[in-house]
Amino acid sequence: METGILLESGTNELEILEFKVGNNYYGINVAKVKEILPYTKPTPIPNSHECIEGIFMPRDLIISVIDLAKNLRLSNSDNLNSDMYIVTNFNKIHTAFHVHSVVGIHRVSWADIITPDDTISSAGSGVATGIIKLEDRLIIILDFEKIVSEISPETGLKVSDIDKLGARTRNNIPILIAEDSPLLSKLITECLVKAGYTNVTVKQNGQEAWDTIKEYHKKGSLEGEIELVITDIEMPQMDGHRLTKLIKDEPDLRHIPVVIFSSLVNDEMKRKGELLGADAQLSKPEIGQLVRAVDELVKLSN
Template identity: 70%
Template sequence: METGILLESGTNELEILEFKVGSNYYGINVAKIKEILSYQEPTPIPNAHPCVEGIFMPREEIISIIDLAKNLNLAPSVDKSKDMYIVTNFNKLNIAFHVHGVVGIHRVSWADIIKPDDTVNSAGSGVATGIIKIDKRLIVILDFEKIVSDINPETGLRVSDIKQLEDRERNNSPIIMAEDSALLGKLIYDSLTKAGYTNVKRFKDGKAAWDQLCEYKKNGTIDENVHCVITDIEMPQMDGHRLTKLIKDDDDLKRVPVIIFSSLINDEMRRKGQMLGADEQLTKPEIGKLVGAVDRLIY
């Protein structure tokens, strides 16, 4: 089963693939998926992380397999005849996730996705980015980036890239950042601060950032309060593509540079961002390149 679902850019919608692990229902953004394959016995790797089940080679590329049941502390599959591999691509990595069955694909609005509260994602340790109700089922959308970075921290933000930028002059240019992950938001904020940007305002999703931009527009204070917008793509309430579209379609705001900083940047998503008018698009591990982009677009 290969995915080939294209959505119109900037509609604030996404496609969710619903799948099962044990008796629980989970979801993943279709934009992360390369293909879905039937389970095949993996080749184990000695001394690998306990959640890495092994590797397989569906074509000419070796792909690591993460056992989601083990990662989520659930019981293993009893009958593997219905098991599947969801082969993903994000953060420039190809990784397969072993699941116990695929239910189907749903087109939903980001506005309908509920952000889990701190009882679910305590201290940034949870792996749920959103919850949506479909046909009386609660589907938990998982944070696959966090699952992978917990296994191998080198796949997360390369904050070490900022070390060489710490002695730069301070810059008070106002930057708006929309990022729903509290942990990643803090890492990006801290990295920008270390690189000299001391006036960064953080917002939990695109809608909160857009509401603030509208307030600046209403007060006639855009130039004083925003010199650049940095946005993730995947966010509840309003995604980064919708936020970019709203900014670039607005006569008063369209001059504000927009940087899309997301794990989802691939050829297809890059084309969508270009169509919407994004000034720069970068994949999330490249925090050093993000600072370079801010430097170019603000000056």
């Protein structure tokens, strides 16, 4: 899929692909979508996870199929002839999601995406990352990374990589993290602390992080409070690309290293991050590489 929004930088906008499973409306960031294909019955795989419907092979790539209705505990399709595959690529993995219909693509601002409260998505347990009100319906943005990692845990954050780094010395450099997933922000913080970086502050999205940076800057205490920023890309209110642009466009702030740590880091998104001035960009499973990147940036700033 080719969409113009991916070529723009720091607009705080995205395109959402809306689709249906059962009678419910859901969404996925178009940046994760490789293509949309008509449903064909996949080849079953013995002893696989109950939500893995099987595999299929469009062109030269074998792709696992996740039955999204089963994963979300919804009814099966009434008419397989109208069903579709949404083929995705994130965390360096291709996955196909079996959905019941595709509605269309909408361009929206991250500021218009509502963060689910704890009644909908308690820390680490829900699969809704945001909600959009569009005309007469609510579209739920699903946490596809979480869905995949729960089915295949080895695709998630590789926390064991920290142990391979060996003995580490303590470093009190103040690091600000912008990450909307409570589970991931907890894991990233724990990994950084284990790697010796003990002065870590976490904000739930780019807007909160930017407000914090502005507050310290206004007080004249920025140097002692924030000396490196790690940001996700996909976040309600303000995404990581917009946050990066705001930091790098401000003469008094652009010296702060910004590391983009996201499941969306691919060649196209890397080009976008480079244009915005990101100092490093890493794919989310590679927590060991994140620590190495922080090591290098800290070394350069000293």
